[in-house]
Amino acid sequence: xxxxxxxxxxxxxxxxxxxxxxxxxxxxxVAPLCQAKRNDLLEILDDPVxxxxxxxxxxxxxxxxxxxxxDPTLADAILDRVLHAAHRLALAGESQRKLDGETPLxxxxxx
Numbered sequence: 001x002x003x004x005x006x007x008x009x010x011x012x013x014x015x016x017x018x019x020x021x022x023x024x025x026x027x028x029x030v031a032p033l034c035q036a037k038r039n040d041l042l043e044i045l046d047d048p049v050x051x052x053x054x055x056x057x058x059x060x061x062x063x064x065x066x067x068x069x070x071d072p073t074l075a076d077a078i079l080d081r082v083l084h085a086a087h088r089l090a091l092a093g094e095s096q097r098k099l100d101g102e103t104p105l106x107x108x109x110x111x
Contacts, residue, residue, distance in 0.1 A: 001040040017044055021052055028058040029068045038074050045081045056082065061090075 004013035017023065023044070033041065045054065060068060062083060069075035 001044075002036065005036075005040075014043060018051075023052060023054045025054065025056045028056045029060040029065060030058070033069070035071070038069055038071060038078070042074060042078050042081075045078060054082065062086075062088065 001010065001013060004010045058065075062079075065079060065082075066072070066075045069078060
């Protein structure tokens with residue numbers, strides 16, 4: 001999105017994202033977001049409210065997302081859009097990666 005802002009294609013990029021039926025944000029909240037990225041996230045989530053599905057996976061519980069976003073007003077807006085119609089699945093137990101050991105895909109690769 002930063003590149004799209006820089007070359008004047010931000011609106012076009014948002015329009016493209018709005019056409020996606022399912023937006024997946026994997027490993028959400030794994031690294032801090034600067035103010036520009038938080039603003040971009042709000043723009044992305046704001047456009048299709050109620051018109052598409054969004055899947056977010058995170059190791060950080062939603063209870064802590066407000067603090068993670070580190071901007072109370074923006075956090076309220078983002079969380080309102082994300083959580084108002086959310087279906088939450090909380091997984092418990094050991095990491096499946098730890099339980100399975102090597103993944104089949106990687107175990108068949110010879111370097």
